[in-house]
Every structure is written in structure tokens, then in C-alpha cells.
Amino acid sequence: MxxxxxxxxxxxxxxxxxxxxxxxxxxxxxxxxxxxxxxxxxxxxKLWGGEVGGVRVDLGAESVLARRPEAVELARAVGLAEQLEPPTTAKAAIWTRGALRPLPAGQVMGVPGDLAALAESGVLSPEGLERARQEVVGEAVADDIAVGRYVADRLGREVVDRLVEPLLGGVYAGRADEISLRAAVPALLQVARGGGSLLAGVHELATRPQVVGTPVFQGLRGGLxxxxxxxxxxxxxxxxxxxxxxxxxxxxxxxxxxxxxxxxxxxxxxxxxxxxxxxxxxxxxxxxxxxxxxxxxxxxEYAGMALVTLAFRRADLARVPAGSGFLVPSVDGRRIKASTFSSNKWGWLERSAPDTFVLRTSLGRLREEEPLELADEELVARSLADLGEAIGLTARPHDSAVTRWRAGLPQYxxxxxxxxxxxxxxxxxxxxxxxxxxxxxxxxxxxxxxxxxxxxxxxxxxxxxxxxxxxxxxxxxx
The missing domain is CATH 3.50.50.60 (FAD/NAD(P)-binding domain)
Structure with a gap:
């Protein structure tokens, strides 16, 4: 045989x-x-590398969740242990209410667990912050519920719109009011099943010893x-x-x-x-x-999105933006839904191309996939327009690439x-x-x-x- x-x-x-x-x-x-x-x-x-402006970059996913072991273990098994590298910076922001505001500490997938950090961030309006402070402690969740509904009932709509939605959108390009708590954020399901305070449950999750001080993500030198x-x-x-x-x-x-x-x-x-x-x-x-x-x-059901990668000459930048990038709540009506400052985020990229600054933007989400049908030039123009408002970018890229992921992200x-x-x-x-x-x-x-x-x-x-x-x-x- x-x-x-x-x-x-x-x-x-x-x-x-x-x-x-x-x-x-x-x-x-x-x-x-x-x-x-x-x-x-x-x-x-969706793991795909290419060149933009003569620089090797990722044209798809660029990092893996390091608190799950499978990707890191696979990289080591195929001889890439020496290439593993955490982000140089993880200081992300939210572009909302007309300004870049720091992503508040002590949150889990946008759900806050530290009201002081939430207030300091300025992400929520005074009314939204007060609603979060007046948490409604509801009954325990028996089985499953949409993430958006669960959080809105307890902490208010604005927490969902300005925090949960952009973070979940970065993962699923979906809608928080439809995404399953059980499938997408199982750690929060345990909090929901236990009843009691959501704020206290998130705070406990975010301050566990195995979480504090450990990198959330890992990348690979040369790109994922x-x-x-x-x-x-x-x-x-x-x-x-x-x-x-x-x-x-x-x-x-x-x-x-x-x-x-x-x-x-x-x-x-x-x-x-x-x-x-x-x-x-x-x-x-x-x-x-x-x-x-x-x-x-x-x-x-699947969501599609477009990824725009832009390469700038550092000499053309009036100033280099700080941090790892920013997320954009859909409620603010912007063109892009996120931007990553790749040359800040990955030390290997800055070392390999010190005279170039690479950043990327993403456009499109579930049932809002019109950007995928636009010409590359229009997607670049829309990205630059929003970047101009968000970070004052006036320089023009010397090269760009557009990657379209049609029906790329299954919904949960x-x-x-x-x-x-x-x-x-x-x-x-x-x-x-x-x-x-x-x-x-x-x-x-x-x-x-x-x-x-x-x-x-x-x-x-x-x-x-x-x-x-x-x-x-x-x-x-x-």
C-alpha cells in the first residue's frame, strides 16, 4: 500500500x-x-511582503498577537527565531473630536477599566465620560451577546462609538453592534457571565501580572x-x-x-x-x-478593505509624526479608518531605510466597501487629505502601493x-x-x-x- x-x-x-x-x-x-x-x-x-520606494514592507498583516504562542512558535520552528522583534513603540492614538488623543491605558479591546486614564485621554466628551462613570450593572450574560450592545448598555453609546468600534474595526473591519462577544472577546465574556461591574472586570484583566509589561505584539525583521x-x-x-x-x-x-x-x-x-x-x-x-x-x-459574511502604503523622504517631512499611529472612529465620518506609522513602529524598518518614512492607511469596512472600487490615485489622495488634517502632513510620497483585500475578513x-x-x-x-x-x-x-x-x-x-x-x-x- x-x-x-x-x-x-x-x-x-x-x-x-x-x-x-x-x-x-x-x-x-x-x-x-x-x-x-x-x-x-x-x-x-494575507501575509505578503513587497517593496515600496525601494523599501521592503508588509503589504498585508504586519504583526502577530504575542500573547498567543502559536505564531511565535511557528516562526521559531522554521528558523526565524532571531528575526522576531517587538514594536519599537506602541503609543497609539484615537483621531476623534477634532484631535489626536492617546489611546487610554487599562482598556481591553476598547472597553475601559481605568476611568482616570479614560478622562485624561480626552477621547470621550464630558457627557460620554459622565455616562461611563454612571455604569449600569446589569444581569449576567447567559450565553452570547453583541459586543456593542453589551458595552453600550453598561457604559454608554460613546464608549462603543469612539473606543470599541475603532479597535474591533481594526481587527474585523466590522460593526461592534453585530460582533459576538463570545467569539471575538472571550475574556470579556467571562466578565459578562459573572455579572457585576464591567469596569472592575476589565481593570482586573488589564492588570494581571502576565499581561503587564509583556509585549502585546511581535513582528519579524524583514516583515511578516x-x-x-x-x-x-x-x-x-x-x-x-x-x-x-x-x-x-x-x-x-x-x-x-x-x-x-x-x-x-x-x-x-x-x-x-x-x-x-x-x-x-x-x-x-x-x-x-x-x-x-x-x-x-x-x-x-465578509468585509473588504484597501491598504495604502506610502513612502516619504524624511527630508521632505516638516516633522516626523510621533507614536505608532492612530485609529479613527467611523462615527467621525473620516475617509480612513486607521493609520500606522510603520517606520516608527518597527525598528528594523527604520534601520534598513533611515532616509525613508513609511506609513500606511486603511479604508473600507463591512458594507461600506466603495473604496475598493476607486482608483489607486484616489485612495492615495483620500489618505493624504485625512493625514493632512490629523497630523499636519503636507509632504507628497515618492512612492505608494495599494493592496485590496476583497472579501478579506470574515465576520463573527x-x-x-x-x-x-x-x-x-x-x-x-x-x-x-x-x-x-x-x-x-x-x-x-x-x-x-x-x-x-x-x-x-x-x-x-x-x-x-x-x-x-x-x-x-x-x-x-x-
Whole structure:
């Protein structure tokens, strides 16, 4: 009997992780022969590096949550331990009520736990601050609730509009009044289930010893786009067959596994399949053999956004902006929703290009995706107009790049985790199938890596008997 064959469909970080774990690319024994199929011309999904103004930068995600271990562990496993680097500065601001105001200390995803810091920041109006002080202690939350509704009921609408919304928007490009507390901010769900004061619960979370003084985020020298490149190299060295520009057009269950059909008519036979593609693509491929899973996947909504990266000559700047950047509440009606001062935030970037200042802006959110249809020049112009108002920027960039992430961020509404459970239950009934990626267990990079690892582990019950049969056959043949 030949070695078991696993086909991984999708080459983002979740799919690459699953391929590396099953194929033996991260220091673990190979469990099967692996073929990874990616429809686009490159691997890595939203981890993507490029050059702007002759400087190597990230054109997608630029940092990972360091308080979850999966991304840092993967980077170390593929030889990037020496490249890990925390931000040089994490002093972010909120551009609201006509000024840049410091992001208040002691908050968790925008929910305040320190009223003194909140007052000092000036983010809220006097009326909004007074409402937060008059916290309404409601009943304990039994199961799930929208983040915005929960916080607004207790601390007032302005806390949601000027703090929670921009922070959640930075993660999901979504709406706080729809995003699930249970799925998106599980730490706060524990506070909500316990009842009592939200302010006190957040203060306890924010002042835990394992939180204070530890970096929230980590990056990689050379950009986070180096991570999928290193994982792919480890996979290739282990013998994983990595194929780009290979769209999967058909997937059908067979008595002994799966038949995978590609756009050029090739047919691959797999003992098991990992689906690491966005929900719409997964629904299309599963419609024939797992219609219940496909129906649930069809309900996953996505938000799109555009990322504008600008490179300036430092000599052209009247002054270099301070801090790591700022967030923009949608209630203020600005064009951009955030800006990151990349050359301030990452020491490696400043060291590699001391004469250049790189910053980036983002535009677009759920159901407000008109920016994605605009020309690059218009997106740059809108970004510069807002930057002029926010930080007094008058210089013109000597280079720019626009990256559009259409349907890039899956939304996690109330009930999302129950939906995921139903999807996976339907997939389990089909058998020899695992699903992973941002649509299921979290949109952050560590969560996607954990999802890929879990998908690989979920195939063990399929691959272990096959491996045993292979050993028996080889023994008998000897």
C-alpha cells in the first residue's frame, strides 16, 4: 500500500501550517504525503511582503498577537527565531473630536477599566465620560451577546462609538453592534457571565501580572511576509508538493477517500482533504457531499478593505509624526479608518531605510466597501487629505502601493461559534475532511495557525490506521 496522501486546498498561513504538520515540515514526523493546491500565484494569503520606494514592507498583516504562542512558535520552528522583534513603540492614538488623543491605558479591546486614564485621554466628551462613570450593572450574560450592545448598555453609546468600534474595526473591519462577544472577546465574556461591574472586570484583566509589561505584539525583521515563505521552504524540504496557480474546481467523496479536480483537468486522489479556503469557496466545493456544511458556510459574511502604503523622504517631512499611529472612529465620518506609522513602529524598518518614512492607511469596512472600487490615485489622495488634517502632513510620497483585500475578513456575529460547530459536525459526518482558516476559530494569525494545527490533528484518526497498514505491508514484504 502506498503512503497515505493528503491534499490541502488553500495556501494561506492556515493551509501552510496544516501541510507542514502533516508533511513533516516543522520538526515533526511526516504523517502522510502532502499536496498543497493554491489558486493564486503565491502562498501566504494575507501575509505578503513587497517593496515600496525601494523599501521592503508588509503589504498585508504586519504583526502577530504575542500573547498567543502559536505564531511565535511557528516562526521559531522554521528558523526565524532571531528575526522576531517587538514594536519599537506602541503609543497609539484615537483621531476623534477634532484631535489626536492617546489611546487610554487599562482598556481591553476598547472597553475601559481605568476611568482616570479614560478622562485624561480626552477621547470621550464630558457627557460620554459622565455616562461611563454612571455604569449600569446589569444581569449576567447567559450565553452570547453583541459586543456593542453589551458595552453600550453598561457604559454608554460613546464608549462603543469612539473606543470599541475603532479597535474591533481594526481587527474585523466590522460593526461592534453585530460582533459576538463570545467569539471575538472571550475574556470579556467571562466578565459578562459573572455579572457585576464591567469596569472592575476589565481593570482586573488589564492588570494581571502576565499581561503587564509583556509585549502585546511581535513582528519579524524583514516583515511578516517572510513567515509563509519560510514555512513553504520547510514544507518543500520535507517533500510537500506545493502548487500555486492551481484552482480546485471539483471535490467529491469516494469510497476510499476524495477525488480532487483542478482547473486544468488534473484529477488527484486523496485519502483525506484539508479545506483551508474562504467560506464561499469551501461551500462551493462541499455542496454535493456536505450540503448542510455548505449551507452554513454560505451564511458567513465578509468585509473588504484597501491598504495604502506610502513612502516619504524624511527630508521632505516638516516633522516626523510621533507614536505608532492612530485609529479613527467611523462615527467621525473620516475617509480612513486607521493609520500606522510603520517606520516608527518597527525598528528594523527604520534601520534598513533611515532616509525613508513609511506609513500606511486603511479604508473600507463591512458594507461600506466603495473604496475598493476607486482608483489607486484616489485612495492615495483620500489618505493624504485625512493625514493632512490629523497630523499636519503636507509632504507628497515618492512612492505608494495599494493592496485590496476583497472579501478579506470574515465576520463573527452573535452565534458564530455555534455555526462553526454545525459546520464541523456536518464535515465530520462526511469523514476524512478537516476545515481551517480565518472563518472558524479567529481571524488573527495565531488563531489561523492554531486552526491549521487542529485540522492536521483531526486527520490522525484517518491517517493512523493507514500508516499501520503500511507498516504491516512492509513487514510482510520483508
Amino acid at each position: 502506498a503512503q497515505a496522501h493528503v491534499v490541502v486546498i488553500g495556501g494561506g498561513i492556515a493551509g501552510l501550517t496544516a501541510a507542514a504538520v502533516v508533511g513533516g515540515g516543522v520538526g515533526e514526523p511526516a504523517r502522510a504525503r502532502v499536496t498543497l493546491l493554491e489558486a493564486s500565484e503565491r502562498l501566504g494569503g 511576509g517572510t513567515l509563509p515563505v519560510a514555512v513553504a521552504a520547510a514544507c518543500a524540504e520535507a517533500g510537500v508538493d506545493l502548487r500555486t496557480r492551481t484552482e480546485v474546481t471539483g471535490l467529491r467523496r469516494t469510497p476510499d477517500g476524495w477525488r480532487v479536480t483542478t482547473g486544468d483537468g488534473e484529477v488527484l486522489h486523496a485519502d483525506a482533504v484539508v479545506l483551508a479556503v474562504p467560506a464561499p469557496a469551501a461551500a462551493r466545493l462541499l455542496r454535493a457531499d456536505a450540503p448542510a456544511a455548505a449551507a452554513e458556510l454560505d451564511t458567513v 456575529p452573535v452565534g458564530h461559534l455555534d455555526r462553526v460547530a454545525r459546520i464541523r459536525a456536518a464535515a465530520d459526518r462526511v469523514g476524512a475532511l478537516a476545515l481551517c482558516g480565518a472563518a472558524y476559530d479567529g481571524v488573527g494569525i495565531p488563531a489561523c495557525i492554531a486552526s491549521g494545527r487542529a485540522a492536521a490533528a483531526g486527520l490522525d484518526r484517518v491517517l493512523t490506521p493507514l500508516a499501520g497498514a503500511n507498516v504491516t505491508e512492509r513487514t510482510m514484504g520483508a
